[in-house]
Amino acid sequence: MKKDVQVTVVGKLFKPNPGKVLALNKTLEEYFKLVKWYLDFNSKSKKFLHANGYEKAKRLFNLNTALIQTARDKAVEVLKSFDKCKNEDSNLKLKKISIRFDNRCYNFSKTANVLTPYWLTLSLNKGKRISLPIIFGERQKQRIEEAFKGEWKFATVEMVKHNEEWYAYFVLTKTVELQDEHETIIAIDRGEHNLAVAVAISKNNPEKPMKGKFWRGEEIKRTRGLYGHIRRKLQEKKLLKKVKELRGKEKRKINQQLHIIANQIIVYAKQFLKPIIVMENLNGIRRNFKKAKKLNNRFHSLPFRKLQTIIEYKANLEGIEVKYLTKKETKNTSKTCHRCGHVAQVKGREFRCPRCGLIYNRDLNACVNIAHALMRGMGWRSREPREPADGEIGVKPTLNAGSSLLQ
Ligand SMILES: [Zn+2]
CATH class of the missing domain: 3.30.420 (Nucleotidyltransferase; domain 5)
Structure with a gap:
C-alpha cells in the first residue's frame, strides 16, 4: 500500500532587513483581509468561491494570483474546522492567519552565502519579490538537506508571524510503501x-x-513543572513577553x-x-x-x-x-x-x-x-x-x- 507522508520543517527568518519585513507585514495584512473576505461568502465550496470571488478578489487585493487561491483554500479550511468544534454560542472570529505559498509563488534554494546557505524567494504581488535568509535547528536542517537531495518533495510554505518574528514552515511530502502483510x-x-x-x-x-x-514521561513532567514554576514567577512580575518566550522554549523542549x-x-x-x-x-x-x-x-x-x-x-x-x-x-x-x-x-x-x-x-x-x-x-x-x-x-x-x- 502506498501512502503520502507529510512533515513540516520550521525555519526562522535570520536578520531580514527592515524593508523586507515591512513587505511581509503588508502582505500578511492584505492576505488576512482576503481570507476574511472569502469567509463572508460563508461557503465551504472552493468551486463556488472561485466562480463568485476570484475575479473580484484580483481587482480588490494587491496579491499574487496564487496567494488569492491559497487564501480561498484557507477560508474553506477555517470554516470546516470551525464547524467541527463549534459550541452553540461561539461566533467565528478570525484572529490570526499564516500566508500559504505554493510552488507557483515561492522558490527555495541553497547558495554559497556565508550568512546562511538557505534562501527563500517569495512573490508577494505583481511588483514585489523578496529573498529571505532562513536558518534551521539541527534536526530540521537534516530534513531540509534530505529534501535537497530529492528524498522529499517541497510542497507549500507557510509564512508565520509569531511574537513579531517571522518563521517559514516548509511542508515536505514523500510517498512511501507500507508493508501489506502483518504478523x-x-x-x-x-x-x-x-x-x-x-x-x-x-x-x-x-x-x-x-x-x-x-514510557513514564518523567522528563516531560519535569520540564512542565519547572517551566510552570518560572512562568508563575514571571506572571507575578507582569513580564508577559518573557512568559510568551518561555512557552516557545518549553514547547521545543517537550x-x-x-x-x-x-x-x-x-x-x-x-x-x-x-x-x-x-x-x-x-x-x-x-x-x-x-x-x-x-x-x-x-x-x-x-x-x-x-x-x-x-x-x-x-x-x-x-x-x-x-x-x-x-x-x-x-x-x-x-x-x-x-x-x-x-x-x-x-x-x-x-x-x-x-x-x-x-x-x-x-x-x-x-x-x-x-x-x-x-x-x-x-x-x-x-x-x-x-x-x-x-x-x-x-x-x-x-x-x-x-x-x-x-x-
Ligand atoms: Zn477477567
Missing part, C-alpha cells in the same frame, strides 16, 4: 500513570501479550523529548515480525478538556496526540502501517479485563478482575484491549472475548507481560 499488532496507548504504553500481540499466539513497555520517545517506540515495534501499529483516535478530545484536567494523574492529552503524530510518520517512513480505532471501538478499554472480557471498576495502579482473578498493570491491560480490538477487526480473534475456562476462575493471579517493569 504482529503493536498497540500504543496513553496511560493513567504513563505517557505511553506499548504491547505486542502475535498472530500466532493472540492470547498472549508480549513485552509490555512503559517536542524534543517526544521525538526521543517516538524513536524508542519505533525501535520497539521493529523488533517484531511484520508489525502494524494501532492507537486510539483522540479526535474531539479537546472538547473534553475540563474533564481531562480533573484527572490529576492522567497526562494532558495533548502531548500524547502530538506523540501519535510523530509516531505515525516515523513508522510510515519505516514502512509500518498505523491504524486508529474509533471511540466506539475503544469503549471501556480501561475497564475491561483483557483475559475474560469482564467490565469492572478500576482503582489504583492495578486492574483486578473479580471474575477471573487477573491482576495486571492497569495501563497495560487497557493497551492489550486496544490490540485485541484491532485483532477482532482483522479477524485474528473472535468478536467476543472468550469465557474463562473453569480452572481459570479463582486461580492464583498472574502477572504477565511487563510485570518486570512494575514498581
